[in-house]
Amino acid sequence: MLSKKSQYAFKALAYLTEKYQQGPVLISEISTKKRVPLKFLENILLELKKADILESKKGKGGGYYLKKDPSQVKVAAIVRIVNGPIAMLPCVSLNFYKRCDNCDETACGLHDIMIKVRDATLNVLETKTLIDLLPMK
Amino acid sequence: MLSKKSQYAFKALAYLTEKYQQGPVLISEISTKKRVPLKFLENILLELKKADILESKKGKGGGYYLKKDPSQVKVAAIVRIVNGPIAMLPCVSLNFYKRCDNCDETACGLHDIMIKVRDATLNVLETKTLIDLLPMK
DNA sequence: AAACAGTCCACATAGTTGGTAGGATAGGCT
DNA sequence: AGCCTATCCTACCAACTATGTGGACTGTTT
Structure with a gap:
């Protein structure tokens, strides 16, 4: 959240x-x-x-x-600044990557699932900008 | 996370x-x-x-x-039990909905964005099951 | 200089997270 | 019955994070 x-x-x-x-x-x-x-x-x-x-x-x-045109500022960037990682696990984070303990990433089913979640999430957050924060007219 | x-x-x-x-x-x-x-x-x-x-x-x-066949247990269910809401905002949560303060949902751009994120996330988590936790052979 | 408005630092307080301790409870076995 | 086993339950704790607040400082404008 x-x-x-x-x-x-x-x-x-x-x-x-x-x-x-x-x-x-x-x-x-x-x-x-x-x-x-x-x-x-x-x-x-x-x-x-x-x-x-x-x-x-x-x-x-x-x-x-x-500082910049609101249409150029992605929602994903804001989330990363104020809320931290977008991914659900450190080991699948693009910007805050950290290896997980006792877990072989190449043989971790959860890892794969969370990569899919990350990609699906980013697909939204990287295409929305500050402009989208305003209600439609 | x-x-x-x-x-x-x-x-x-x-x-x-x-x-x-x-x-x-x-x-x-x-x-x-x-x-x-x-x-x-x-x-x-x-x-x-x-x-x-x-x-x-x-x-x-x-x-x-x-208790049940692992192929019948969705990852989404586990996340909700152990981690809480999947949505990024209470006002877009299906299972933990709470109205947000001072924010008209019908005129809140963030609301719409987070609904899209929620749907994209659930699209993954509701289709994956415990079976998917095991590494592929 | 005086008023203004952001900058910075330190602190307070509440709640959450991650983990531990110890005993109560209930099932299985002889 | 009595003992072993293993889960169930309650309480507790330290560390950290989230959510603020107070007050002094710096730079700008008039």
């Missing part, structure tokens, strides 16, 4: 996608409009900035805004 | 699938063969029994064994 943090991140990103190319948006505005605890949101946005998703400006007229 | 508990559960189930119709298997045997902490494994097997996946026998000659 996605953490609360991740859900907050997506709410914030949806808001920033709406406001794309309309200048910086205050953390406090996102917080009140999307009902996300202010200080918690601060941390999340900062993390997204460090991951190169957002850009920020300090001082009057400052705030956060999307 | 699947918890350690879930991974242990699958190891144990793989072993019991191998030994299907060969009588009860001791917890201690599974523990040593699959390198799963004994007491932890006890809890896991008990949970699987309560969930109607396993059957047990006490006393001499006792142990655990599969």
